[in-house]
Amino acid sequence: MKLSNYPLRTLKDAPSDAELMSHQLMLRSGLIKKLASGIFTWMPFGLKVLRKIEQTVRNEMDESGALEVLMPTIQPSELWQETQRWDDYGNLLLQIHDRHDRLFCYGPTHEEVITDILRKSIKSYKQLPANFYQIQTKFRDEIRPRFGVMRAREFLMKDAYSFHLNQESLEEEYEKMSQTYESIFRKLELNFRKVKATSGEIGGSISHEFHVIAESGEDEIAFCDGENFAANVETLDGKNAPNGGELTYARGIEVGHIFQLGDKYSQSMKLEVLDSNGKNVNPYMGCYGIGISRIVAAAIEQNHDDKGIIWPKAISPFAISIIVLNDKNDSTVMDHAIKIYQELRADGIEVMIDDRDERAGVKFADADLMGIPTNVIVGKRGIEQNKLEITSRRTGETTEVKINEIVSHLKG
Ligand code: ATP
Ligand code: MG
Numbered sequence: 001m002k003l004s005n006y007p008l009r010t011l012k013d014a015p016s017d018a019e020l021m022s023h024q025l026m027l028r029s030g031l032i033k034k035l036a037s038g039i040f041t042w043m044p045f046g047l048k049v050l051r052k053i054e055q056t057v058r059n060e061m062d063e064s065g066a067l068e069v070l071m072p073t074i075q076p077s078e079l080w081q082e083t084q085r086w087d088d089y090g091n092l093l094l095q096i097h098d099r100h101d102r103l104f105c106y107g108p109t110h111e112e113v114i115t116d117i118l119r120k121s122i123k124s125y126k127q128l129p130a131n132f133y134q135i136q137t138k139f140r141d142e143i144r145p146r147f148g149v150m151r152a153r154e155f156l157m158k159d160a161y162s163f164h165l166n167q168e169s170l171e172e173e174y175e176k177m178s179q180t181y182e183s184i185f186r187k188l189e190l191n192f193r194k195v196k197a198t199s200g201e202i203g204g205s206i207s208h209e210f211h212v213i214a215e216s217g218e219d220e221i222a223f224c225d226g227e228n229f230a231a232n233v234e235t236l237d238g239k240n241a242p243n244g245g246e247l248t249y250a251r252g253i254e255v256g257h258i259f260q261l262g263d264k265y266s267q268s269m270k271l272e273v274l275d276s277n278g279k280n281v282n283p284y285m286g287c288y289g290i291g292i293s294r295i296v297a298a299a300i301e302q303n304h305d306d307k308g309i310i311w312p313k314a315i316s317p318f319a320i321s322i323i324v325l326n327d328k329n330d331s332t333v334m335d336h337a338i339k340i341y342q343e344l345r346a347d348g349i350e351v352m353i354d355d356r357d358e359r360a361g362v363k364f365a366d367a368d369l370m371g372i373p374t375n376v377i378v379g380k381r382g383i384e385q386n387k388l389e390i391t392s393r394r395t396g397e398t399t400e401v402k403i404n405e406i407v408s409h410l411k412g
């Protein structure tokens with residue numbers, strides 16, 4: 001990507017209503033644009049990050065054996081009446097009337113839709129267990145949308161739903177999903193913790209959340225490593241861990257939540273299968289969510305300094321950024337830079353080049369703000385001395401590398 005082709009500018013200051021660092025940095029670097037309260041457009045760099053997170057989640061879900069589907073965003077109110085969640089969810093539901101005055105909602109979650117699909121298409125225990133997932137836009141009419149994409153009204157979620165003949169099978173899949181989540185958040189290079197949680201209006205008894213650790217997190221979590229115990233403080237009765245151990249507290253951002261739902265949905269929606277004795281039973285269900293768009297903000301909360309974002313390599317919009325200190329009267333600098341850019345691209349490396357007609361100070365400040373992990377600085381002096389500076393955004397460390405070794409150095 002050539003920055004000279006990109007029409008938008010970074011901003012020196014964030015709007016005053018952006019309280020959280022990640023929100024400020026996302027707006028200043030132009031990752032997102034606000035359309036209305038809690039509703040955002042993903043701009044090119046932001047979208048690249050979002051897609052990387054999405055792809056990591058997709059790969060790990062596929063690896064676990066779950067099957068990807070794409071359900072409609074719009075859902076008929078009748079389904080929600082069956083489970084009584086039309087009332088339970090209340091004002092969080094964005095209600096829509098069609099031209100025949102039928103009532104719908106924009107889906108905040110999809111237990112009803114997937115249960116409806118299964119009750120119409122499975123008959124026997126032999127078709128279970130099954131786990132379906134999707135990566136899709138949700139809408140929740142949050143009372144206080146804030147912190148940008150952290151608590152938005154429209155946001156991207158991965159949601160999965162599993163169905164089982166019995167509790168034992170549900171627990172097996174629940175454990176598999178938990179391990180899949182650990183693997184996803186490790187791959188995304190996030191510092192996270194799995195904690196015991198409450199289930200809310202989704203239902204069921206057992207649930208766990210995955211929190212990215214950050215000072216600014218809305219939740220408080222408590223843990224005792226000696227007892228291998230960790231919980232959202234919402235679930236705690238006492239001031240100690242179950243065996244009396246002392247609790248340590250931290251703040252967290254909820255990026256994932258898994259639930260054992262039991263037969264709440266299969267009962268109320270009359271999903272039944274024949275078991276091995278020919279008897280009709282209600283399958284057990286699990287559901288598993290990840291806040292894909294919230295992860296972008298959470299990753300920035302965990303990875304920034306006062307100059308800007310410091311992307312983890314796994315989700316950075318680009319691996320390398322070439323900063324060209326061009327000279328209007330001498331095209332050799334730009335020629336060298338473009339050559340390196342093209343060689344890296346030919347090798348499949350995601351690279352951007354700051355080839356704009358801007359002062360060096362502007363380019364360095366933007367590079368710090370954008371947070372690409374590795375910067376290559378191409379200027380007149382470097383070319384004359386036949387070595388270029390490569391700097392790490394995270395450590396600030398600089399290495400000098402001979403020009404004809406740059407590409408192999410960056411590839412390695
Ligand atoms: P919260 O407690 O933050 O309101 P929730 O418990 O209502 O979230 P779930 O129903 O568990 O959310 O949804 C699964 C995941 O979707 C959450 O773990 C979170 O990462 C993400 N998510 C939920 N609400 C939002 C939102 N308003 N904006 C962005 N992401 C969200
Ligand atoms: Mg939750």
